[in-house]
Amino acid sequence: MLRRGGFWIAAAAGAIALTAPLIGQTVLDNDEDISGGLNIPKDITVFGNKDPNIRTATAIVNGTIITQTDVEQRLALVIAANGGTLPDEERERLRLQVLRNLIDETLQIQEATAQKVEVAPEEVQQTYDRVAANFKKTPKDFAKFLREKGSSETSIKRQIEGEAAWRRVLSRRVEPFIAVSEEEVNAIIARLNASKGANEYHVGEIFLSATPETMNDANANAERIIDQVRRGASFAAYARQFSEASTAAVGGDLGWVRAEQLPEQLSAVVNQLSPGQISQPVAIPGGYSVMLLIDKRQVLGADPRDATLLLKQLTVNFPPGITQAQATPKVEAFSKALEDIKGCGNVNEVAGKIGAEVVNNDQMKIRDLPPQLQDMMLKLQVGQSTPPFGSMRDGIRALVLCGRDEAQASSGPSFEQIQSQIEQERVNRRAQRYLRDLRRDAVIEYR
DSSP states (O other), X not given: OXXXXXXXXXXXXXXXXXXXXXXXOOOOOSSOOOTTTTOOOSSOOOOSOOOTTOOOSXXXXXXXXXXXXXXXXXXXXXXXXXXXXXXXXXXHHHHHHHHHHHHHHHHHHHHHHHTTOOOOHHHHHHHHHHHHHHTTOOHHHHHHHHHHXXXXXXXXXXXXXXXXXXXXXXXXXXXXXXXXOHHHXXXXXXXXXXXXXXXXXXXXXXXXXXXXXXXXXXXXXXXXXXXXXXXXXXXXXXXXXHOOSTTGXXXXXXXXXXXXXXXXXXXXXXXXXOTTOBOOOEEETTEEEEEEEEEEEETTSOOGGGOEEEEEXXXXXXXXXXXXXXXXXXXXXXXXXXXXXXXXXXXXXXXXXXXXXXXXXXXXXXXXXXXXXXXXXXXXXXXXXXXXXXXXXXXXXXXXXXXXXXXXXOXXXXXXXXXXXXXXXXXXXXXXXXXXXXXXXXXXXXX
16 A cells, blocks of 8 residues: 555545645754755744645645535545544644645646546546445435535545545556566565564554754644544544554554564563553654554464354343442342353353354454453353353453364465565655655645
């Protein structure tokens, strides 16, 4: 995947684009002038009264108008992905980022036009239909859903068009000039084999770029994102909206990596995280990264949590409005009944005595269970059950282990997968420079 900052309410396969860097100012604490050939003195007087804290909501990009409606409809998608409510301060910050993303999107569509790259309306519609299907809605119902959220099908179709057009521009102007040798791939495969048994990590990332002058602002932005995620906001939605990493289009998902594949600063942090934990901002060359550890396992090893389970689930539901006092006898009866289970052969009999529903599942992997149940399942013997779990709203449940297919050692990524990963990272770096050049040459008027 390439770097992308726009939010897509449901990621369609292959959707790719880029985002603008975060912009800010900082004050130098030393006596040196700002480097880079700008020759800006340390002591200056600002002439005029333009307030940098007052930002306009619309823009004209090389003659193409981005309206207030465009911004608000795209913003509505971001807010919907974060539970529908955001503090006013956070909403305003997201609005500014959405405008930056729309400017980049406009530049990408304009560049595609200049390169005579076309995306047929039928293709946009097909992708839109797939997104609607992901929400188990017809295209017509999905359009209604978007309107209810304050957005529109026009907004998401424009994003689909922009991502498809930019992807084709890169396939024509960047990808043909990227090469990865067999020696590079074989060297990685050799390192993988040498690392057999070591830990590897399923990681999510949010990367915020910064110059030396804007590092403080980028760090502050990262802190705000971390705070929102810890309050329950979607990490994936923030990654799509803000991250400038190659994984932004898929919600920041880096996939499975070994610590040594990450920059030194990030590998040290990931080693210390527990699954589900998010890091503090980590300073790396070019900006800050925020890391989420989704899961971990062993390289080319058989991870016990990859075992496939054969389960029976017993469930007792409570009627609406039941009190804790009324529910307690049912919970106690449920717990007592579990003691009578003598393997999976008499589960249905026991369930019938207490009015429990029974559901079978023979494809559940241990790692797909909630963390509280994973360690329990690793220690459970065939025929045993978990203690009751659940809530008064969702009912109480117990899982009975009927069988376990032990995990097999992984063969690791293929030659083609490794080669593709290296190519994508190199395309990503070229694409960043490409978009940066488009921004530099653009005529942008804010209104």
